[in-house]
Amino acid sequence: MNQTHHDAAGVNTGSIKSYAIGFTLSVLLTAIPFALVMTGALPHSGTIFCIFAAAIAQIIVQLHYFLHLDTSSAMYWNLMSILFTFFIIFLFVGGSIWIMHSLHYRM
Amino acid sequence: MMATEATLQNDTLQTHGEVHDTASIAALGFWIYLMSDLIIFSGLFATYVVLSHNYAGGPTGKELFDLPFVLGETALLLLSSATFGLTMLTMRKGEIRPILLGLVVTFLLGLGFVSMEIHEFNLFIHEGAGPQRSGFLSAFFALVGTHGAHVACGMLWMVVMLVQLVTKGLTAPVQSRLLRLGMFWHFLDIVWIGLFTVVYLMGVL
Numbered sequence: 180m181n182q183t184h185h186d187a188a189g190v191n192t193g194s195i196k197s198y199a200i201g202f203t204l205s206v207l208l209t210a211i212p213f214a215l216v217m218t219g220a221l222p223h224s225g226t227i228f229c230i231f232a233a234a235i236a237q238i239i240v241q242l243h244y245f246l247h248l249d250t251s252s253a254m255y256w257n258l259m260s261i262l263f264t265f266f267i268i269f270l271f272v273g274g275s276i277w278i279m280h281s282l283h284y285r286m
Numbered sequence: 287m288m289a290t291e292a293t294l295q296n297d298t299l300q301t302h303g304e305v306h307d308t309a310s311i312a313a314l315g316f317w318i319y320l321m322s323d324l325i326i327f328s329g330l331f332a333t334y335v336v337l338s339h340n341y342a343g344g345p346t347g348k349e350l351f352d353l354p355f356v357l358g359e360t361a362l363l364l365l366s367s368a369t370f371g372l373t374m375l376t377m378r379k380g381e382i383r384p385i386l387l388g389l390v391v392t393f394l395l396g397l398g399f400v401s402m403e404i405h406e407f408n409l410f411i412h413e414g415a416g417p418q419r420s421g422f423l424s425a426f427f428a429l430v431g432t433h434g435a436h437v438a439c440g441m442l443w444m445v446v447m448l449v450q451l452v453t454k455g456l457t458a459p460v461q462s463r464l465l466r467l468g469m470f471w472h473f474l475d476i477v478w479i480g481l482f483t484v485v486y487l488m489g490v491l
Contacts, residue, residue: 216490
């Protein structure tokens with residue numbers, strides 16, 4: 180009965196190991212940029228590069244270890260829809276910054 | 287007798303297959319909703335980035351933000367994401383008690399996060415740094431407030447699931463709803479990574 184219950188809900192719920200890895204990596208990828216900003220150990224542009232690299236890495240870590248997103252066939256449409264959404268976000272945010280920056284520059 | 291058993295088994299398999307399909311289709315549908323929610327956040331992020339230096343003579347992010355406090359908020363949200371993940375693992379055992387416990391713990395961590403955020407907002411408004419002060423602060427309150435409202439909705443959903451677990455038990459629809467609540471909760475943690483980086487870390491730099 181329990182077995183049926185589990186399978187009925189189906190879909191991937193991961194394992195303790197995957198949550199532990201995801202959690203540990205997330206803690207590290209939060210602590211590193213926090214420490215960099217608090218101590219000012221790197222020059223300004225280096226710090227900006229590092230905190231964005233850490234954020235992107237952490238987003239990928241959480242998508243993979245918490246939301247179980249991968250390249251398997253079961254996750255194909257989830258992956259395609261998130262890639263499309265990232266493309267739209269790139270247009271939205273990148274386009275806004277580009278246009279408004281240019282406007283500031285010209286005015 | 288043998289025939290009946292075989293038919294029964296077959297029946298169970300079929301129902302089981304259908305339920306499985308419904309759960310995964312519902313999960314995909316919910317995923318599409320999350321993507322549209324991400325578009326809302328990206329609009330707010332774009333607004334914030336464009337307005338992030340329009341202080342209108344008011345306070346800057348550097349003067350306002352208390353980074354260690356925000357790190358505390360981040361820790362609570364990340365921990366709650368992990369406890370929810372562990373709760374989903376215990377669902378396999380089919381026992382209700384550990385799921386109830388996990389949901390309550392996750393709810394309390396979420397409550398801690400929302401309380402800290404309300405405290406922060408309250409502090410800013412009392413310092414005269416409310417949303418009407420400058421373009422930067424309007425965008426800040428809109429973006430961070432929208433995320434906070436999502437977290438509060440997730441907590442309401444947890445309360446509903448606690449009630450359903452107690453009254454209906456661990457039925458297939460309840461499990462399927464818990465699965466989607468988990469997706470929602472992890473998603474909010476991912477949005478927070480963006481907020482922590484773009485708003486707070488960049489604001490203090």
